[in-house]
Amino acid sequence: MYSSVGGAERHTGIPHLESKFRVEEHIRASGMRATILRPTFFMENWAGPAGPQEVNGELVLRMVLSPDRRLQMITVGDIGAFAALAFAGQGGVAGHALEIAGDELSPTEIAAAFAASLGTALQDRRPLAPSLLSPSIECADRSAFVLSVAL
16 A cells, blocks of 8 residues: 555656655556555645635635636545555455545635634635745645646
8 A cells, every 4th residue: 555646647747746656656666466545635734824824814715726626635534444445455446546535626615615614704815826825846836736737
């Protein structure tokens, strides 16, 4: 069992994704029968800087996605459920590479879910560029990748 990352096989040039794919290739070359899970954006990321932040007394959600794009997401618990199926030999996932997601929402839907859950208005704002959200070039590259492949 190997937990890779959604999009690892797409040759993006993003070091994090490329390194995960190199590990996948090494596993395949070893001849071992392995299940490779490629989880998408972790929903738990919303609990940190990716989630709503207070800015000048307002609750703000900043995302790099345009309103018509959708973001595939998954919880770590759901990743564990897929892994358990593979270990148990159920679900037809054993021995395969599988990109997994639990939900797919637009930024508007994500902001509405936060507003409903928090019981308060939430401003949905987009930065001008992924680099405005990202403390490193690699994070900016990942944000740009999400922009390019989100459905």
